[in-house]
Amino acid sequence: MYLHSKHFLDIETLPPEDIVLVLSTARSMKEISARKIKKVPTLRGKTIINLFYEPSTRTRTSFEMAGKRLSADVVNISASTSSVAKGECLKDTAMNLQAMNPDILVIRHSSPGAAHYLARILDCSVINAGDGAHEHPTQAMLDLMTIEEHKGAIAGRNVVIVGDITHSRVARSNIWALGKMGAEVTVVGPKTLMPPRIKELGVEVSYRLEDVIPKADVLMILRIQLERHRQGFFPSLREYAKLFGVNRRRLEGAKPDVLIMHPGPINRGVELEPEVADGPYSVILDQVTNGLAVRMALMYLLLGGGSADRL
């Protein structure tokens, strides 16, 4: 089995069998990071560039470490310390990096379609590490992997995504990914942060968190950007926390084994009460661990690897 495309740009157009292949490969990869010597020679001689136009801790480190554990040479570039700060356009930056002959370019950018654009103009493989509010496909893969680990098959599970759906690439990628794997997805949040016609992506929509908590197998809580209230999306962070914050009191109505997930970074006390983030149902750090495995799997598969049994 091989991936259908040399790029990994979005979940919307990703064939379900590719999701299955990435997940099964990621399971084999996870074991490598648990070894004493956390490195295999699989991608020796390959070069991976991380091109980040937005700040990132988890994703950037995860991609870097994923490449290094597979013995690839990894170069990190962040916009603020590169020629981008001198006004170089995305195309020139990308073409110059390509001239150094990398095998994979990982891009994080605030503009939807940035990764698709690079895939169109570059010869190397492109991985979308988040393009504006469009997609964050590796996040969805690591979320699927985490749910599977804790719940078994994803099909039929109720997943509730809470928060700012409009501005969330995590929400979009997960809506597609969970849908393709047969989960029931509900999105809940203030109507001001619910994009139009979101129902047509195959989800239930709710504006009352307490109504949907009881059925949830998984609560996926999104980060709320602190400046949103100044843009008039809701009156105050205080009121947001009151209406849509996930806390112990609200979870009294939840299933006893509900999973609490968050893509990070968390605004503790706003969308998620610290006691819940650190509580027994939280798998937030498992998500981070699995992120590494998913990205290793993806790099391996994009560079021509097939289903991995022995690494």
Place this chain on the structure above:
Amino acid sequence: MRLLIGGGRVIDPGQGIDAKLDVLIEDGRIAEVGHKLPVPRDCQVYEAQGRIVAPGLIDMHTHLREPGREDQETISSGTRAAVWGGFTSVVCMPNTQPPNDNQAVTKFILEQARTEGACHVFPVGCITKGQQGEELAEMGELAASGVVGFSDDGRSVANAELLRRAMEYAAMLDLPIISHCQDAHLGHQGVMHEGLISTKLGLPGMPSAAEEIIVARDIRLAELTGARLHIAHVSAAGSVDLIRQAKFRLADITAEVTPHHFTLTDEAVYSFDTNTKVNPPLRSKDDLEAILTGLEDETLGVIATDHAPHTLAEKEREFTLAPFGMVGLETALPLALQLVSKDLLTLPGVIARLTINPARILDLPHKGTLAVGSDADVTIINPEKKVIVDPGSFKSKGRNTPFGGWELQGAAEAVVVSGKLINLQ
């Protein structure tokens, strides 16, 4: 100098003519239109059998970019693009740098057009100084210098009181106000139509209501002031309804639609092709249906391009950062002719929307018709000609079109501008 265009199908909607006739041109005027006219002495003959002979097409919504952005387009390149697209007159919008908000700019444009232009150029003047929406431009002086209407195209005049005064002033000058209808706040960060596709792509949306609200407001203000109001580049279904209702009440509301808005929907944005980023945005299938109906019943009486050239570097950017606009002069006619092959409009219907209708709205004397005595502006169309859109061969400096590679049918093969034949083959 005489020119006889012989044996073509002459379609002149202004006179209700659709027949196989000859057209004789003398001294830059239409001298005679009739059956099998004798060929006078010293007369050039253009054989137009199998061709459509129409009044010279008029594009009442073009951005020529000069002065200020000559890297995007000049009056020379833009008018050549117009001629190669079959247009003999273009109406240029005032959002140049500096904007056409005073007589010096108007006179410069007219002088450039006279010396460098390949076709007629009619400038539109700003409604407000610097298009800032704060103070009226010197509309009287602009009118005296030769503008054919007023617009702050690219934005609306947000202040309704100020627009009311502008309309009163324009009514006094007997010139139309051309409105780009868009609320200043609603969806102001948007880069595409707000709907299912924007939700999928995570791109900020511009809701149809942002246009419809201002269409409604401007119609009411036109009724209040008695101004002639022309709504530019209608994109939303609700706008079509509002204009249709207004036309029942009041004769002086007119509206235009662009070829891209009657051809494409927001589905085209799926590619993240920045050439599909236009303002107003490409809208939904429902909006497209309403626009086609509006074209059919003449609620939308004009087809205009909103030709908006940009440099390659400006468009080869992230979608959110690229400027709005696409070129249109060199694809408008074949796209309009698709309306005929799809049985949405008759051929005379299409030609009316590109000739006599804009000429009447802007009160361009002797334009848009082949009546005897009119200016000798003629467009000769080969309706069978297969066209593969090749942006690389455009006369415009702009290559920003999403129609590259499209296979279309029908194109201008020659135009006559003020009696002078320009063969485009």
